Amino acid sequence: MKSDMDYTSSTVQFTYDLKDNVLFRKDAQNLINELSIQQLNTLANVSLLDIRLSTANVVEPHYHQNATELIFCISGSVTVSLINPFTHELRHFPITPGQVTNVPQGWWHYLVATMDNTHLLAIFNAPIPEFILGSDILRLTPSNIMAHTYCLDEKKVQEALAPIKKPVIIGPPNDCKQQPPRKPEIHVRLADTSPQHQVAPQGDYNYTHEYPGFSFNPYQVQD
Template sequence: MTDAILQSPDLSLAADSNRVLNYKRDPQNYITQLFGPQFPAIKNGFFNVHVSKGIIVQPHWHTNVTEMVIVISGEVVTSVFNPFTQKLMTYCLKPGQVSLFPKGWFHWIICESDHAHILTVFDQPTPDIVYGSDFLRSIPKEVMQRAYCINEEDYAKAVAPIRESVILGPPPGCFQNTMGVQQAIYTGPYA
């Protein structure tokens, strides 16, 4: 078996995974990446995810990859929906612990500590990502009413704040603490 990349005279077997910023919510919550375009010799790919308490890697799924989450520092909760058992599988992870999201399974990650760092490693050099935010805002209110008997106007109002892909949430300014209860309040465009 011949691998043209490994035979290249320009071969490099090292790269800096901090050079390419994939997404930045704020200085404490951001994602960098290392995939095939940045490092041709890599046969997988990964995100460096830096998050703080209360931040969620939004619900999503991958059409072409299985994802492994490795906690480097901090604590996170991973959840994945098993389409075969119709049950949610949730794991509380600390440094050195791992969870897996099979290809096509809906999942998310919630940060439970400040300054958490996780790696999400994929079994292919570049993942396809379908964000729940895009899916929700794209479903016509009439379809939700017909499929689930959800009031059309209630659904339209509920998804109105989702104007673009949400990657790390909640959006800044979304929560307001009222009498000890967290309430979602949309206060402007997503950052």
């Protein structure tokens, strides 16, 4: 196997502690550590994210322009949702410890934790995982373009998007001030909402979780 790495060099690296490279930290229960060739120079074409989430926290909608992503559940449970660009279906894949979901390169997707202490590894076939975030698309596209393109009220667009001042990554943000408090239900709408195109959750799982005052169901379809 040919490699440009000089394995006799004093700078060659074989081990790394992921907690030394925090990509994003919302709080102690919701954070992402990153490992790429920038931290471990012997990695070549592989990298990973070490993800920890608590119930109803979301790794925001995004896509990876340079890599396929394999999501492995270590503990807890998560629903991986993605849009199939060929069928225009929004698919939901609940996974629990020992299970994986594969997200092809360039596919729009997001993750919703359905249990506390959820721990995931996201593995990429690229030396550095690149991504384009939904929050960046929303905050960096001029509101007048959004309003004009989709026939929306520009003032309402500005008001709705004004709180998004930086990448979200794990949402909702700690400073979220929705009044009155909203139930953390994840509403989804398929590209085609006719009954024959609605895709049921995969597997025999019950992911409706009851909490004081509300229930959480990541599969609820908005009417």
